[in-house]
Amino acid sequence: MNAFLALLTRDLTLALRQGSAIGTALGFYLIAVSIIPLGLGPDLALLSRIAPGILWISFLLSAVLSVDALFQEDRDDGSLDALAIGPLPSELIAASKSLAHWLTTCVPLIVVTPLAGLLLNMELNAVPKLLATLAVGTLGISFVAGAGAALTLGLRRGALLLPLLILPLFAPFLIFGVGALSGAAGAFSQSILLLGALSLFSVAAMPFAAALALRLSLE
Template structure:
């Protein structure tokens, strides 16, 4: 499992489709929104939680089609499916690699972009915490969606249509955590719901994704 994780991380960095592309998109969104909305600090501060979470979500979405597509094209996925390692573990490792390449950098850079959007100081800690809890769910759900479209030519658009509705609860509760934290309100309920989504996705979706891959490889 360690060797597979190391291999996927190296491939993601070499391909340039995860780390650099996601961060560039996140930065562009944070720069363009103030230009379109206007420099009024109060308005930016109110919409900052939602904008930052939408940006993180879309940045994760950009590299989802690479999770299994490259392995399918070179035949590695067939070898992984017949290896002693359970296919569910393969899915979990690939989701972890995607999160480490996209979710972790987005979480770390989000407070810096929060400055551009005039996010209240009280919301920075909650922004990092919500992204740290929510981005693993985005990667696992994305891995499930990528498994459904394995072998489909130009399946990126189909993947987006499949995954985006599943991302909505994570987006809602993640943005709500930041919004309430910035306003000094109680955040326990949305925070627990966000953590519950991540735990449920991590426990269930690797099995569903592995089943989808087996069907697509037949």
């Protein structure tokens, strides 16, 4: 457990002191949200209706684009090899890395989401619900993305391959995340529970796949 926390603290410290990764993901998220009204037209009623979908999709894309570097830097400077021969099992290395991705990328994105919702004329009373779906759902997103990042680690065109591999797996998250805000009776409580189940399942299962992939890429 100490080794797990030490690795997590190290990754968080690195992310905070470098800062560039968080900033890039935030910038990408805001530009993706802002560019969509340019394509759809400035109709506020339409934007307000589709705002949850736009925010969720932009969120997913930002998360996928930022996860590419999850293991890459550690692999390049050799610290991933050092971790692999250390006391921490690779399953926990993968879990710690995925959790660090959630804390350093998804949480900042959730924090700026109300601002992005404002740009899309989102109804104010829907904002807390949207934040709740994002908080519950994106934890699983980070863990699925972590497994994808481990699979494409060190590959040619890996950054391009990664979205192809994991975006199909995000379909359930997107469906339940946006479905929670559909306004249908009982939709919110039902879909946020399903979203939570999905996230917990990913947290439990994906580190094993990621660990297999990590051991493979370190051979």
